[in-house]
Amino acid sequence: MSTKIIAVPTTTANAFLLVGERVVLVDSGSPGNEKRIFDTLERHGLTPKDLSLILLTHGHWDHLGSAQAIRVLSKAPVALHRADLELASAGQAKLKPYGLGTALLEPYFSSKRFAPVTPDLILNGFETLKAYGVNAKLRATPGHTDGSVSVLLENGDAIIGDVLRGDFMLENRPNWHFFYDDVDLVQSSIKTILDLKPERLFVGHGKPFSFKSLQQQFVNKVKA
Numbered sequence: 001m002s003t004k005i006i007a008v009p010t011t012t013a014n015a016f017l018l019v020g021e022r023v024v025l026v027d028s029g030s031p032g033n034e035k036r037i038f039d040t041l042e043r044h045g046l047t048p049k050d051l052s053l054i055l056l057t058h059g060h061w062d063h064l065g066s067a068q069a070i071r072v073l074s075k076a077p078v079a080l081h082r083a084d085l086e087l088a089s090a091g092q093a094k095l096k097p098y099g100l101g102t103a104l105l106e107p108y109f110s111s112k113r114f115a116p117v118t119p120d121l122i123l124n125g126f127e128t129l130k131a132y133g134v135n136a137k138l139r140a141t142p143g144h145t146d147g148s149v150s151v152l153l154e155n156g157d158a159i160i161g162d163v164l165r166g167d168f169m170l171e172n173r174p175n176w177h178f179f180y181d182d183v184d185l186v187q188s189s190i191k192t193i194l195d196l197k198p199e200r201l202f203v204g205h206g207k208p209f210s211f212k213s214l215q216q217q218f219v220n221k222v223k224a
Helices: 034-043 067-074 082-090 106-110 183-196 211-218
Strands: 004-009 014-019 023-026 051-055 078-081 121-123 136-140 149-153 157-159 200-202
Touching: 004 034, 014 034, 034 067, 051 067, 067 078, 078 082, 082 121, 136 183, 149 183, 183 211, 200 211
Parallel strands: 023 051, 051 078, 078 121, 157 200
Antiparallel strands: 004 014, 014 023, 136 149, 149 157
């Protein structure tokens, strides 16, 4: 059974439902966004009990903030990469701006707090999701955080969290994200994604973009 991606626009970051034999939720939005996710499930004839896994692409508040509330109702386990465990348990993250313009945003986002999250499954970034009813595999793509992961589906789609961001109005316009813990690591992760050649890329912020647009705009921006 092929896997379908359903985007869930939360108040801060995109979440995604991967619908195959079962349903995997990728990211959960910021605190209080669980209703948006539950409403999206209902619109597609699904319930929280259909969730087999809550997969977090990384440990920032706008991606894991509603994970605990969703776990309580769905009983689905939460999965996070081991390198972001400390980040998820801290309840707050100090962000590192990428570029002078984003430095103005840093105090606002770094001040955000969330209830600490302890995952049920600790990832190394190279697992598959077949056991959870979805034909997809994970790939570690650090840089935004040390424990960032991407999801690669068998149909050619990919969800890459905050490795990059999309344009907020138009598709096929990949951009650097506003914050990176390690710019060298994220460049390596972008190269990894370029080597994997996913057809469509879905991001935590902004609209999706094609592999062709990623090639055109980033192949000369990353280190060989």
